[in-house]
Amino acid sequence: MADLSLQARLLTALSSTDKQAIRADFNHHHPADIAKAMVSQPDAAIAKLLQLLPLPDQTDLFSYLAKRQQAALVEELPRNDMAALVSAMDADERADLFHSLGDQQRIAILPGLAHAEREDIRRLCSYPERTAGALMTSSYATLSANLTVKQAIRTLRLEAPDKETIYQAYVLTEDRRLLGTISLKQLILSPSDVMISSLMKTEVVAVATDLAQEQVVEKVRQYDLIALPVLDDNNQLVGIISYDDAMDAAEEEATDDAQKSASVASMRSPLSQASISELYRKRIGWLVLLVFGALLSGAGLAFFEDTLEAHIALVFFMPLLVGSGGNAGSQAAALMVRALATGDVVLKDWFRVLAKDLLVASALGISMGITVFALGYVRSGPEIAIVVALAMVCVVLVGSFIGLSLPFILSRFKLDPATASGPLVTTIVDASGVIIYFGFATWILQIN
Template sequence: REEIEADGLCDDLGAVRDQDIARAMAGLSTDGMSRVVDVLPDDRRAAVFGFLEPRAQYALVERLGETRARELLEALRPDNLTALLEHLEPEEGEAVVRRLSPHRVQQALRLLGYPPESAGRLMTPEFIALRPEWTLAYALEHVQQHAGRSETIDTLYVTDAHGRLLGWTGLRKLVLGAPQSTVESLMDSDPVHAVVGDDREEVARQIQHYDLTALPVVDEGGVLLGMVTIDDVMDVVEEEATEDIHKLGGLGARQVSLRGASILDLFKKRIGWLLLLVFLAIFAAGAVSAFEETLEAAVVLSFFLPLIIGSGGNAGSQGATMMVRALATGDVGPKDWLKLWVRELGVASALGLTMGAAAWGIGLFYGGTMLANVVFLSMIAVVVFGSMVGMLMPFLLTRFNLDPATASAPLITSIADIGGILIYFGIATAWIGVTGASPAG
């Protein structure tokens, strides 16, 4: 069946785009992929290879003939080569590096020397640099001669004799300007730029905020080292959002493609948090056991346990979710916590009152006025408690330089559970006045 698929892929390649061939290949075995590579026209092979996922690229390199593997690796754009090497185990990386020309090895090692998730890892070191004193006519000629050396020529940078970034301009300005005017006269000086060690999230934020299509990357001395293009940044924005979503859902940070993941991969991504939450639940069990006598006197209280603790957890999850996302997009900053806390107190009180009123009716139905009152009061207290935990936890985590998204819905729910149990049975014990019930269990 796969053979047919591989052959079908190659039937009418003219109408299929490189990216779509790469996507279709992702579903094939290494054998199938190598058969597709073999029948691809010479001028499209490198492009398709460049769009494959790192794992698939590596598998192909190991599978293909030596000459072809070298050819494909050599044609890989520098930023894609960095991405490939980043994703490989050390001994696999060696197998790739062994096949590169000395110049590419040097380039790859330099790029991999920058910290993970930094601007340096994301950039391509190939760009076209103009000099400020050149005329536009001369600059245009220079661009025409060196266009092959750069990923894009829509954005062009201007440097001094030492390679220091002076400004940027666009091909469009060269074309629209008077041929005899100088580059300096139409460049934007003081361009937005990143330093090579900057976090890639910061790079994405700059490109987004300033509506750029490329961002220059410089070293500490201001020397231009490369550029990050917006298409790479789009992937970063998506990956970072996935990371946050996974963390909020109580999943480990390890990046795993759901499509290709094994049962073991998924087990590892999930078990850590789940066991930690089981451990937290010991305290919940302890909290319930502390009110054993209250419970024995009024088993009806346990009917409402899921409602009460669940509501605290739900309100808390909402609060944490809003805060984490707003911090990630820069909608609010860590310094805003006090203002947000005061407002959250207002919102939570209103939510608690509304939910308490609804729960009061349910309580009345099951156990009469007294139970209804206990449920009403507990609901308000629990929703406020849960919301406070959910809202403050992300800020606390940033304070300790931890990722606010660690305040996941499951974590907030587990903490709200323990608080909710204490609040609910505490109020019940006091109100119903089950004397003889000792909080020490």
């Protein structure tokens, strides 16, 4: 929700190039709020605003802009200004920006950067998206084990301005192997002549560069970490992931899973920012694919055309049966997808979890069967009531079974279990529902 009065003030100040007024707003508002107020303004306006600010405010504001806006500004701002801004950015945000730029835009910025910065960007950009490597920053605070507390605090004071956090420092060997961690709290609480080597925590939770973002989030959350160290194949520290970046990643993952759970492909922008063409592309693929799944149900119905013609009353209960199977399947899939995403359930638990959940599904099926038996009896007499009730028990069981199994199967083949979405499960269950329902009908009503 953009603050409209802030927005109006900023635009007025911009149109009259009133540095004073802009300063005042920056003193009274968080840069996140300023970025939000400018979210729907033209890139040129944001470029002008940035140029009226001193570098630290520029960097703050720039880092809260949407990725789309950041990329557009690379073209709007003069090269020198852009290079200075990129130099001042956090290492991880800078790498993210580069990741989203075209070759042309990269070439426009790189010459203005120092060699070490170019190398840092190249290295951070080399990790696949949504892994620990892509999420981490290279600006962490390090200490050596043979410092005293007093020396360590002095080191952190000197390094603080350039580091993502100084609340957690990493004690390294000369070849950058991680010996332990020490928090600023421990340092503050300890006598000043104690050695770091005797204070540091040596059992450290660390992850590899290729760990999936979703699991990074779980580590940070589970161990209540301020920052999670990332090690390369040689066990050397290459970066840290701070809690705030983990929180952003958590939101990204939850959004991604929520969208996948409804058969929407991963989106690059939030809904309010996404273009019509992006929204179309992210939705059409699955919609068309599922058409072919639905043809199976159609074929099932066509196969049982005789039964349907003989007892057209059966059609009344069809949506109810097929729908209930799909609903039970969606429920089961959602529970399982979320349990796999949070690490509550792992692949090797599948048998135990499946067994428990099939008991639940049986109870659900029987309850639903009784409900629809009553409905069927009232509307169409005992024979159809029996068909409907038996079919319901089966459909709910089969629906739940498919909903429970699909996420495991996807996970087994290294696919994202979230793809076992409601629509996919519903489409598969629909076809089984048609066959089960008309199968029972053909059998019990003795249609040949």
